[in-house]
Amino acid sequence: DIQMTQSPSSLAASVGDRVTITCRADQGISNWLAWYQQKPGKAPKSLIYAASSLQTGVPSRFSGGGSGTEFTLTISSLQPEDFATYYCQQYNTYPPTFGGGTQVQIK
């Protein structure tokens, strides 16, 4: 199985801050990487697919980058509704695997 490692596991930031989360795969996955946002008590929501493509309706302050084994999710200007946990997921091969999550908290 492909192991996905996210860093940091948690971070504290203020409204307006630029935030970057990193996701690393232990083998190359091309650009077959997705990012999800999950708020407490809710199901995950898809934000980005193919490493850098935004799902319909996702604000442009979210962006994704990378290919191969290293990927990033960046929030350019953190908004109150962005405080949540973020997960990466590879879909290069079965089984699809998720990172451990990054909790973005209010500073």
Add this chain to the structure above:
Amino acid sequence: EMHLVASGGGLVQPGKSLRLSCAASGFTFDSYAMTWVRQTPGKGLQWVSTINYSGSKTYYADSVKGRFTVSRDSSKNTVFLQMNSLRVGDTAIYYCARVVYSSGGPDRPGVHDPWGQGTLVTVSS
């Protein structure tokens, strides 16, 4: 609007069975693979199973292979997860999701969008 509603969770003893359902609406059900993902506080998100658009191919995590069976009923726009020989370690919230943007073909894994609200399965004596 696309909508997935999962149901069937509950409290069950180890070794018993449970059947989860996920009713879909707002999209052409027969055109998409469907998947189950579970979440536990300690282990985060874990993919469980996927069934392709026609039901002809199924995929399972090693941890559930031989115990869980995924199926779909196009007349009811519903996907099912039959869970047998349940273990304490199967305790989790189970989410269903549609599979989109598969990597390189319809029988490859993909992105999960949207997700249902989840149904809690608790395996305990």
